[in-house]
Amino acid sequence: MTDSKNTFYITTPIYYVNGKPHIGHAYTTIVADTLARYHRQKGDETFFLMGTDENSQKNVEAAKKTGKEVGVYVDEMASVWRETWLNLGISFDRFIRTTSAEHKKAVCEFYQRVYDKGDIYPGEYEGLYCVGCEKFITESELDENGECPDHKKKPEAIKERNYFFKLTKYRDRLLEHIERHPEFIQPEKRRNEVVSYIKDFMEDFSISRQAMEWGIRLPTDEKHAIYVWFDALLNYLSGIGFVQDEIKFDKFWPADIQLIGKDIIKFHCAYWPAMLMSAGLPLPKTVFAHGFFTVDGDKMSKSLGNAVDPVELAKEYPFDAVRYFLLREIPFGEDGDFSLKRLQERYNADLANDLGNLVQRALNMIDKYCDGSVDRDIKIDMPFSVETVRLHIESLKFDQSIIETWKGVSWANKYIEDAKPWELHKSGEHEKIKEVLSRVYVVLADIAETLTPFMPETANKIKKLLSTEKLSPPSEPLFPRK
Ligand code: ME8
Numbered sequence: 001m002t003d004s005k006n007t008f009y010i011t012t013p014i015y016y017v018n019g020k021p022h023i024g025h026a027y028t029t030i031v032a033d034t035l036a037r038y039h040r041q042k043g044d045e046t047f048f049l050m051g052t053d054e055n056s057q058k059n060v061e062a063a064k065k066t067g068k069e070v071g072v073y074v075d076e077m078a079s080v081w082r083e084t085w086l087n088l089g090i091s092f093d094r095f096i097r098t099t100s101a102e103h104k105k106a107v108c109e110f111y112q113r114v115y116d117k118g119d120i121y122p123g124e125y126e127g128l129y130c131v132g133c134e135k136f137i138t139e140s141e142l143d144e145n146g147e148c149p150d151h152k153k154k155p156e157a158i159k160e161r162n163y164f165f166k167l168t169k170y171r172d173r174l175l176e177h178i179e180r181h182p183e184f185i186q187p188e189k190r191r192n193e194v195v196s197y198i199k200d201f202m203e204d205f206s207i208s209r210q211a212m213e214w215g216i217r218l219p220t221d222e223k224h225a226i227y228v229w230f231d232a233l234l235n236y237l238s239g240i241g242f243v244q245d246e247i248k249f250d251k252f253w254p255a256d257i258q259l260i261g262k263d264i265i266k267f268h269c270a271y272w273p274a275m276l277m278s279a280g281l282p283l284p285k286t287v288f289a290h291g292f293f294t295v296d297g298d299k300m301s302k303s304l305g306n307a308v309d310p311v312e313l314a315k316e317y318p319f320d321a322v323r324y325f326l327l328r329e330i331p332f333g334e335d336g337d338f339s340l341k342r343l344q345e346r347y348n349a350d351l352a353n354d355l356g357n358l359v360q361r362a363l364n365m366i367d368k369y370c371d372g373s374v375d376r377d378i379k380i381d382m383p384f385s386v387e388t389v390r391l392h393i394e395s396l397k398f399d400q401s402i403i404e405t406w407k408g409v410s411w412a413n414k415y416i417e418d419a420k421p422w423e424l425h426k427s428g429e430h431e432k433i434k435e436v437l438s439r440v441y442v443v444l445a446d447i448a449e450t451l452t453p454f455m456p457e458t459a460n461k462i463k464k465l466l467s468t469e470k471l472s473p474p475s476e477p478l479f480p481r482k
Pocket of ligand 1: 012013023024232259264291294300
């Protein structure tokens with residue numbers, strides 16, 4: 001028998017670099033990071049891909065505003081994005097840029113396969129294009145001022161000859177795949193939206209733009225740039241070595257989970273699988289589209305200037321607290337709201353009071369009453385189930401997973417309150433104190449284990465404290481009150 005390890009391949013969208021990362025981008029990224037860490041902890045050979053979407057007209061316009069040459073601008077911005085994630089402790093395995101030679105090569109090869117299949121044809125496009133969305137939009141999608149409702153800008157009227165991808169050829173196969181594999185598009189609400197789009201609205205889409213100077217050239221017609229979405233989706237292949245590192249590619253493709261926001265389901269759940277079918281490649285196992293969140297009830301937008309910067313937030317709160325808050329507060333998949341007030345409330349209640357205080361107090365008493373020593377192997381009925389925590393993570397119910405772990409935190413706090421080691425100390429019941437604190441110790445050890453994917457830094461701090469030979473409390477509280 002071959003000893004083959006499980007593999008796990010997870011992706012986030014590659015973000016546009018025409019601005020800085022905000023809390024929405026951080027959200028998808030934190031979820032992906034949590035899953036990647038969970039699978040590494042489980043022993044799976046894990047690959048977590050992130051990157052930047054750089055061949056976009058949006059980026060050209062943003063560069064123009066700064067007076068920089070677009071190549072210089074995207075280089076600078078790509079490093080801002082990459083550094084941001086690194087500084088926030090995001091554990092990606094590869095950061096793919098769509099301006100890299102490796103990506104371009106993969107795109108050209110992929111395009112050729114689709115072309116050879118007969119799925120590309122020249123046609124004339126006349127319609128409206130919104131650069132903000134990077135997509136063609138219809139009159140009916142515009143608001144009362146004739147502007148794109150998301151970007152508050154009039155779309156450009158375009159009439160040009162370009163090349164189309166035969167998306168409609170794959171209509172039946174797409175519907176059949178979605179029907180046979182309910183896990184392919186999640187959650188169910190999104191699946192229903194996609195099915196209705198595929199059945200009733202889906203059309204062939206233009207995959208090239210004439211007169212676009214920035215972007216990957218169409219191998220069969222140099223005058224055209226490849227449409228940015230056709231190019232961007234292929235990062236999920238180029239990032240794991242498509243046509244350049246076959247061993248790696250075969251190991252990780254198809255992806256286990258592709259995380260996206262609900263804004264980009266059409267591209268990921270219709271265009272993308274059809275492109276893969278055309279190229280003869282298997283489809284990702286799951287595309288999960290989470291909800292959008294507002295900030296204090298308002299849509300995050302440049303004009304309102306209310307975008308929350310994760311880097312600024314990480315100066316106020318340990319980033320683990322931000323991770324905890326987002327995963328605990330918003331049931332994954334749903335829309336939600338980000339509010340600094342809620343963050344502060346949860347921080348003080350769940351982290352400073354419940355968890356931080358427990359660690360401080362328990363270790364303090366172990367130090368004071370037991371000379372830093374407990375029975376680390378004591379067998380007890382656990383007040384929460386590590387297995388349940390895992391099952392919830394596997395079914396992407398992160399809030400439930402945290403709630404389960406918190407049963408352990410609450411139990412330990414209450415147990416200490418009820419057992420009152422300080423009184424046992426007064427009455428000289430040393431054996432009893434040791435038993436009480438040993439129980440708390442083993443629960444804490446399991447808590448640290450289950451928190452590892454969610455709050456890696458905190459979990460490591462607790463594990464370190466619990467692994468010293470002579471136990472003692474941390475020199476500073478894990479979560480100072482705010
Ligand atoms: O669409 N709430 O990039 P993008 C939750 N380059 N998540 C949010 C959010 C919010 N308010 N705002 C953004 C693109 N997001 C393309 C992707 S992939 C081949 C190409 C997150 O920079 C969410 O994941 O506009 C959303 O799908 C993504 O950022 C859009 O990022």
